[in-house]
Amino acid sequence: MIEFQVDRHSGVATYLQLVNQVKQALRLGVLEPGDRLPTARAVVEATAINPNTVLKAYRELEREGLVEPRPGQGTFVTRSLSRPEAAADSPLRADLVDWVTRAHAAGLGREDVLALVEAALAEAAARPRGAARPTRAGTERPSREDTT
Incomplete structure (x- = not known):
């Protein structure tokens, strides 16, 4: 499971930090198709960021075809970037x-x-x-x- 880290001094938007961390995990094989991303609530508790920020990151990942939300179940990885x-x-x-x-x-x-x-x-x-x-x-x- 991925554990998000947020660098508030990086100059990179928080939602993009989450997107980039998921992509890195996909490239390195840490996340694979079928894996479930942490819930927005879990990410908020771990990072103290706004829930809308997490949802924005997950929507961006969905738009890129990397994850899909499943109502009542969570957000799941749909494809890998690993080589x-x-x-x-x-x-x-x-x-x-x-x-x-x-x-x-x-x-x-x-x-x-x-x-x-x-x-x-x-x-x-x-x-x-x-x-x-x-x-x-x-x-x-x-x-x-x-x-x-």
């Missing part, structure tokens, strides 16, 4: 956990790590698929796709 590459036992995830551990050991905090990840995502998105990656010395090396 095997993101599973808890995937090599990619293990590599990422190792990298984050090294980053923390180097003295980087959460915000530093997030900034690096966002910069890397932007850099990767700007690079044509399959293009060579520059090395630290500025020379090019083939991407993984070129070496396999």
Whole structure:
């Protein structure tokens, strides 16, 4: 079951925080089709937010086709966003956990790590698929796709 966390200082609307947390749980396989989301009352008790905020988040998830309300029963997950590459036992995830551990050991905090990840995502998105990656010395090396 998902436990919502609300960061009142994030600058992100509370209902979007809930939506994003459900989507993350769906991507990571924490929530799967058929799972029931917490009731609005349970979320309100755990987070001290307005019940309408929870209902707005659940309506947004329903609009996106991720959940469906069942009168008298609750709100249920209808589809998954998970991919095997993101599973808890995937090599990619293990590599990422190792990298984050090294980053923390180097003295980087959460915000530093997030900034690096966002910069890397932007850099990767700007690079044509399959293009060579520059090395630290500025020379090019083939991407993984070129070496396999």
